[in-house]
Amino acid sequence: MTHYLEFEKPLAEIEGKAEELRALARTNEEMDVEGEAAALDKKAAAMLADLYKGLTPWRKCQVARHPDRPHCKHYIEALFTEYTPLAGDRNFADDHAVMGGLARFGDRAVMVIGHEKGNDTRTRIERNFGMARPEGYRKAIRLMDLADRFGLPVVTLVDTPGAYPGKGAEERGQSEAIARSTQKCLQLGVPLVSIIIGEGGSGGAVAFATANRVAMLEHSVYSVISPEGCASILWKDAEKMREAAEALRLTAQDLSKLGVIDRIVPEPLGGAHRAPAVVIENVRKALDGLLSDLSEKDRETLIKERRSKFLSMGAQGLAA
């Protein structure tokens, strides 16, 4: 069952009709519906292309949050071999919103860390919808530290609505955990490559994405605040999220123009969820390229370049 987004409703109708016709033909052998169904398919394909040609920022947010979008777990399973999950922050707990462990990317041994949102009610609750608590960031810090000591590149996959706003999370130092994770990213003497695969939600994303190279999927978003949050503060009306999404410049395309990200990874027509195998292949190619770029650099260069990359960020605004 395809899950359609609100703006895809007309498309849902056409694709639904084609599906119905085919179902009918399966029960009734005399009916020839292929011609009609093919015409509907063609119409649907044209509409899909049209819808995704110029996605508004708010629609991109919806695509980035699509429930069927491939999540961290899918990428880890498809892109790496010998994935060996490592758990716990050695202080309090293991946060299931953050996955991480040793893995092999091609021949390279790496440390992979990412936010996992879950795919059904049970796993979403288990993963806390990808909203990490301090122990999640502290686990990430521990794994980055481990990678650093053994000279393994670190790959982070970012997909979070933000860090979890909860009582226990605050008591255990959510802010401090995020700040330390960002600091750890800046201290790493190994390559750090980050890919924003869905939502890059504020500080919870920065804690993983203070990287030598940051790539974003074509329809992913990265922002200081959710459009809804921004709308309720600045417009005093959470329903103004379309305007807020526009104003925040949170799309991969805008962030590339601002020099905040280094590469955009293309998605299949209709978004990553329509052809997960395609987007995973695209991520593989991008990751391979980005890691190869950095593989020759020594510790000092990696640290120095990462620092100056962030120091010089924002020197230019968007052209008028």
Place this chain on the structure above:
Amino acid sequence: MNWISNYVRPKINSLFSRRETPENLWTKCPECGSMLFHREVSENLNVCTSCDHHMAIAPRARFAALFDGGVFSTVPVPEPVADPLHFRDQKRYPERMRAAQRETGEHEAMLVAQGEIGRTPVVCAAQDFSFMGGSMGMYVGNAIIAAAERAVESQSPLILFSAAGGARMQEGILSLMQMPRTTVAVEMLKEAGLPYIVVLTHPTTGGVTASYAMLGDIHIAEPNALICFAGPRVIEQTIREKLPEGFQRAEYLLDHGMLDRVTHRKDMRDELIAIVRMLMRLGPAVRGDLPAPDPVEALAKPAAPEAPDTRASEPAEEAKPE
């Protein structure tokens, strides 16, 4: 006498002194509701004389009370690109900026200064909550980087007074990028072996807490300051339960191990002097009424390229007696 001294200077002075002349002579304490004589409150560093509630204090007033003899020189901050995203909500961002500048008489939400406390050279940065909620954008990032660079250059500690609602939404992703940028500044101090002391004041929340405000060598907070990542309202909406009394207040954070100390504003200067001198392996400060350091000496320090901001080029300012 020319038009500058006759016209421009009074104009500038009136801009600066506006907030020091109250519309009436009384202030109401927002906590206990007592009517307080304005002069008494400002002499008491904006702490309520009846209930000890710590009200906001502007960076200039704080520095005037902090530095020896109230003498300090401002450290120039590189001016960032204005309105980088052409942001517009119900108002345009530049309009909001101008309104904040008019209201506060300040240029932006952070002031960086250099001077001496207890005859110990320090660099200080203070965030101004009255300027667009103290929000962290490119300018605040530049200010913290400039402060760290000046501290490294002069081999002196950095004391940072935080106060902010978080990142400045009008600068979108670039405000978010101040989290790693300011963390680089903290790294510079760490590498240079210089103390970085954070004084968390009311309120310090969001991306500010989740970056430079929680990376200090020592964390001191003012009493009852709200310090958090997510605000209490957001948490209550998420977990749908009432939060305990004093949740996310300075004393609560102290109990939960996030702070070293909670210190009354009137004791802050002495405490900072003691800490800084011990960390810098200097002898105890000489107690007594210290005269202001020789302004010529203060001037002789190498100055970074002057910022276009006219106030930044003033070498030293004497605190006006209130």
